[in-house]
Amino acid sequence: MKALFLGNVAADTANGIKERLPPSLRVEILGDPHQLMRAPEAAADADILVTNHWRAEYPSAPRLKLVQSVATGIELIDLAALPPRVTVCNAFGHETAIAEYILMVMLVWSHRFREIEGDFRTRSSWQPSWVQSGAPHGEILGSTVGIVGLGRVGYEVARRAAAFGCRVIAANRSAREPGSGVEQVFPLSELDHMLAECDYVVLCTALGPETEGLIDARRLGAIVTGTDVRPAAKEQVESLGAKFIAVEDEEFKQAETAAGYAKEMSKEYQAKQAALVAEHLKKQDIVITTALIPGRPAPRLISREMVLSMRPGSVIVDLAVERGGNCELAKPGDVVIVNDVKILGHLNVPGRVAASASSLYARNLFAFLEVLLDKKQKTLAVNWDDEIIKATALTRDGAVIHPSFAPKSAA
Numbered sequence: 001m002k003a004l005f006l007g008n009v010a011a012d013t014a015n016g017i018k019e020r021l022p023p024s025l026r027v028e029i030l031g032d033p034h035q036l037m038r039a040p041e042a043a044a045d046a047d048i049l050v051t052n053h054w055r056a057e058y059p060s061a062p063r064l065k066l067v068q069s070v071a072t073g074i075e076l077i078d079l080a081a082l083p084p085r086v087t088v089c090n091a092f093g094h095e096t097a098i099a100e101y102i103l104m105v106m107l108v109w110s111h112r113f114r115e116i117e118g119d120f121r122t123r124s125s126w127q128p129s130w131v132q133s134g135a136p137h138g139e140i141l142g143s144t145v146g147i148v149g150l151g152r153v154g155y156e157v158a159r160r161a162a163a164f165g166c167r168v169i170a171a172n173r174s175a176r177e178p179g180s181g182v183e184q185v186f187p188l189s190e191l192d193h194m195l196a197e198c199d200y201v202v203l204c205t206a207l208g209p210e211t212e213g214l215i216d217a218r219r220l221g222a223i224v225t226g227t228d229v230r231p232a233a234k235e236q237v238e239s240l241g242a243k244f245i246a247v248e249d250e251e252f253k254q255a256e257t258a259a260g261y262a263k264e265m266s267k268e269y270q271a272k273q274a275a276l277v278a279e280h281l282k283k284q285d286i287v288i289t290t291a292l293i294p295g296r297p298a299p300r301l302i303s304r305e306m307v308l309s310m311r312p313g314s315v316i317v318d319l320a321v322e323r324g325g326n327c328e329l330a331k332p333g334d335v336v337i338v339n340d341v342k343i344l345g346h347l348n349v350p351g352r353v354a355a356s357a358s359s360l361y362a363r364n365l366f367a368f369l370e371v372l373l374d375k376k377q378k379t380l381a382v383n384w385d386d387e388i389i390k391a392t393a394l395t396r397d398g399a400v401i402h403p404s405f406a407p408k409s410a411a
Helices: 008-020 033-038 095-111 113-123 152-163 188-195 231-239 267-281 304-309 354-370 387-392
Strands: 002-006 026-030 048-051 066-069 087-089 144-148 167-172 182-187 200-203 286-289 315-318 335-338 341-344
Touching: 002 008, 008 026, 008 048, 026 033, 095 113, 095 152, 144 152, 144 188, 152 167, 152 182, 167 188, 182 188, 267 304, 304 335, 304 341
Parallel strands: 002 026, 002 048, 048 066, 066 087, 144 167, 144 200, 167 182, 286 315, 315 341
Antiparallel strands: 335 341
16 A cells, blocks of 8 residues: 655655554655656555645546545645545544634634724724723633534544633534543434533534534524515425515515516515514524625615614624625625624625535535436436426427417417
């Protein structure tokens, strides 16, 4: 078996651990990736790759079974350029750095370091800090930290959290004994019992079918509501366990186009809906707006007065800011704070969460293609009576069949 250490960081790693590697493992070290381009055979017979980057233009490595990242993250590793079914490991050796980063985030969050720093930089003021306003603004001492996934990273987080005086509990799929600062370990089936006791929750699980979507807003005790002028949205919102909020009058029942988009509502309806939303916003901690009308500016849903009525510390995320914004006070590409309410106007939000956006888009495409195929025969088998096919098929056998595009019949 051969291990290829690629890049200067990997080379340093290899030199540091060579004495501990098994004698049977052949080791090749290429500190400069350009060496690989001149010696493709180095990749061709490698079983293990240790690196922090891999590109599509690199020589093929068909025998790879394991890729070990020597950095915290795999952003520079082109997963599509790796052979199928290769295992990519990103945690081994990084437990300490990951655990310390998690504790640092907890400290920054609880002590309001960013607000204190920002106010000091812009106004030379210590007003947000306890120096001016009394007792410290929250500490993690005495807090309960829940760890989901008690592996290498989980145990390192537990040790550090316990050192800060936190009570540490955990949930794990397989049985684990308490220890290393962990007071109690719940089975994953009792995750809800653990979450009910937590001030902080740290996810240390690998991403897989059993853990994807493991914790959602409802599980954390959030009361989730949604609003839209389209009647179809009501069923969608309620199917996810949220409560639907809307003025459900006769106009509401006709508020959707044949293509599934929202129609522009009358002034009277907008006024009624605005009054309902205004009253509802007073009770919300987080508001996310996404309302868009094709070919028109984004509808204005949240006024300045509504923002001022919200509780201090609330957050508004305006995902329609590139088309004018749903919130009157949102600014494209900026974060605005009004009356201690934070309004996020980030541009290109999908680009900020590129991996998640791409994964979601890929899943949507896969789900769409599934209805076109016969899984057993592995052949194309279009069910023309399927609702999805009816809504998306434009032509069949040379004729336009979609009602929105079909030519009008002669009178």
